[in-house]
Structure formats: C-alpha cells, structure tokens
Amino acid sequence: MSSALLADLRARGLVFQVAGEDELPAWLDGGCRTLYCGFDPTADSLHIGSLVPLLMLRRFQDAGHRPLALVGGATGLIGDPSFKAQERQLNTPEVVSGWVEKLKAQVSRFIDFEGGENAAEVVNNLDWTANVDVLTFLRDVGKHFSVNAMIQKESVKQRLEREGAGISFTEFTYMILQSYDFSELNRRYGCSLQIGGSDQWGNITGGIDLTRRVNGEKVFGLTMPLITKADGTKFGKTESGTIWLDAARTSPYAFYQFWLNTADADVYRFLKYFTFLPVEEIDALERADAERAGRPEAQSVLAREVTRLVHGEAGLDAAQRITQALFSGELDELSADDFAQLRQDGLPASTIKVAELPETLTQVLVEAGMAASGKQVKDALGRNAVLVNNRALGWEDNAVPAAAFTAERALHGSYFLTRLGKKKYHLFELG
C-alpha cells in the first residue's frame, strides 16, 4: 500500500530528497508508521507555504500512517537560520506561546484525530525541552554534534561565509534543537520519519544522525520541493501581501481568488501539489483544457478544491457567492440580504455617511483602501475604470462625491458596489 503512496507522491512531484531511500518503501509497507512535520510559530497564522507539508501529513494518514503535527513552542523561541540571509529578531515567550495555540488549532484542521492506531496528534517541543538544564543538554545532546559538520551544512553556509552577515550561537544551535525533537519523538512515539520543505534537509539529517546515536534507531527523512512559479516570482505572495490560512487575515474570497488567478503554466502542477485529486484525473483535465480553446477549467477546480480544504464547505460557498456576484455583472439580481451576506462573507466593505464624505472621490476610495494614492484613482477615473453600481464615474465627478452616493442611486436604498479596475471591489453601505 505504501510503496503506492510513494509512487503517487513522486508522480505529483512532491518528493525532493529522501534519506534512507532504499529501505523506506518496504518500511512503510510494513505497517502503520509514525511520521512528523514541524511548524514553527513565526506569526499567529500559517500561510500557504505550509500547505504542502500539511497536506503531506494527510496523504500519509490516508495511506494508513500516523501523523504528528509538531508546533515549535521551543524552536520558535530560537529561530531557524536555514537559508535566511539575516539573523532574526527574537519574539517574547508570551507572544510565541500565544501563536502556538493559534497554530495548534490551525494545523488540526488538516489531519484526523479520530479512529484507531493512526489517529493524528499535535505535539509541542516545548514539552520536552523546557525542563532540560543546560549541562544535561550539552553533555547528552551537544556531545553528538560536530561543529565541523554543522558548519558544512548548506543551510547556514551563507551566514558563515558572507561578509557582513553573521550568525549568533543561538540560531546556530537551532539544528541541534530540531534534531533533539526527532530523537525524542522517536523515543516517545516511535516516530520514524520526518518530512519538511527542502530547506529543512540539513535539520532533518541532523535528527536522523542523532536518533541513530542516542536511540540506535534507523529513521527516515523526506523533503518536498520548493514551490516555484513559471514566471520566476515568489509563490504565495500577491501585490497585497502574503496569503494566510487564517480567514481573519486572508478572507476565503481573497483566498479563492488567489488560486483562481493561477497561471496556466503552473496550474496543473499546483493541482498535483495542493489537492487530493488523482493524478490521472488532473492529467485528463489538462488534456481536456488543451483541446477546448479558450478559458481552461483547471483554475476553478484548483480554487474550489483548495478553498474547501482550508476554509471548509461554508468558506467555499461564501467565496463562490461573492465571485459569482461580482464577476457576473448582474447586480440587479442581488437582494438586500445578498449584500449583507457579501459583507459578512468578507467582501471589503465600509459604512459611509453622505454628510461626512471627504471633499473628493479620490479621498473616498483611498480611505476605503481601493487605491494606494489619489493619483491612481485619478488615472482610473480618467479611463472610466471606476464603477459605482455598474455606472462609470469620470474625473468631473471627483469634486462631488456626495452626488455619486445618493440614496436614490443606492441599491436597496443603501448599497454601492464600487469597482476600480477589473478586480478590485469595495462595498459602501449608507449608514
């Protein structure tokens, strides 16, 4: 069953490096194995960069293995230097522990805690590091690490070699801490496989070595590739910032839109990375899209599947409802309830009072966050790119914003769906 899992992962392009490659398939086939992946609290939410490893845990669980999601209450206090150009600012223990709680909840949505021997578990490495004293740690753990080997790791090389950079002892120790996690999880849970992004290779192999030395156990490691985009830009960022998994930071609607805007050159690869759809199905979709000229279907499948995974059926409904309402152009068909719902669903919105409007339209839209500066609004007005309830406004309307937001022009007496350009929407409600 599990060599089938590995074959599927490879078909999806999800396997980058494997430690113990020859023995891993047989080991996985031999029964329910325990594996783990760590997530450090560097913010109060994970972003889509963590999605691949999260789904990976799920893939293993679906294949009959037991996933442990480790939240780094301890490692988060130190900071991983891997491939980071600069030393990072330390966060206070209070802040980190607050983030740990958030991440625990977030991570939990992707794996199943019910059921038998392969029920998932969330663990926190602070549990086994908080009470270890320095001398014990140095003697029992530190002694197994060769600094000579540690400074050879590619992940810290630029920090050691580059002029002007540097690495504190604190961050340099990170690898030891993470290695200790693996050996402890091996001891406590029989964990025998660690997975992570390709940047974690050095930390993972460190843990494998330590586990062999202190527990005499042979354990495995597997990394996933860095997600790249065909145009060379960084995955997971948009003009407006990072795409987070937390609905409070990135609304399900914005999340859905992010995936819907995936480039053709990336979409089939992403379907393999980010969904559980069978590879054959994805290949079939690609062929169908290629035969049918015009708009491919893949993006909407991707957006649907990933939004459902992260935000659930209700989040997906909200995202699709907003998308449908905005991009169909049929505003007349929306009821007052629908507008209230859109606002509820995360469509950017604000309440305005005609008497308190600023002097110009540019100010109104900038304050609503639709544009970065008045110049952009001015440009858009000059090109008929500002629409209020589907009516274009011009530069001549700029000085009289009140005229654009009169009750007579409002939908259902109070709503103004305002569009700037093709994709930026904001709902103004008379208050």
Added chain:
RNA sequence: GGAGGGGUUCCCGAGUGGCCAAAGGGAUCAGACUGUAAAUCUGACGCGAAAGCUUCGGUGGUUCGAAUCCACCCCCCUCCA
C-alpha cells in the same frame, strides 16, 4: 587603528551647483487585447482635487540657488594591521 570606495524616490541604478520630483530598468496600478490568463502595446507611478508641500544617510554651513560644494557625525563594503 591605517588606506580606499559607497549610502539617491518600493528595488536596482544614473545624476557632481540652476533646465532635477531627479535618466534608465524592474516591481506596482490603470487602459487596449483576452479567459478576472500569458505575451504585447499605451498611460500613471513622492504627497495633494488644486494651489502647493515634502525628498536624495544625519546635522549644521557656503550660495540668489545644493542630491550635487564644505564641516562634523552615523552606517555599509574592500584592502592592510
């Protein structure tokens, strides 16, 4: 500690007394085309509706006028010790 080079608008990078809100490229925003794509073309791109206001590491100074000259200070890089 010594010698030299450098810090320019989001990024890279020109600019060495007025014609500089500052070349060029990238990013970004908007328009055309289209599929809410890609590529391409066009426009905008310090802030401001405008009048105007504020920028070129910092602080002072010279000058009718400074990103450009002077003094001191801070930071970065290269070489030497």
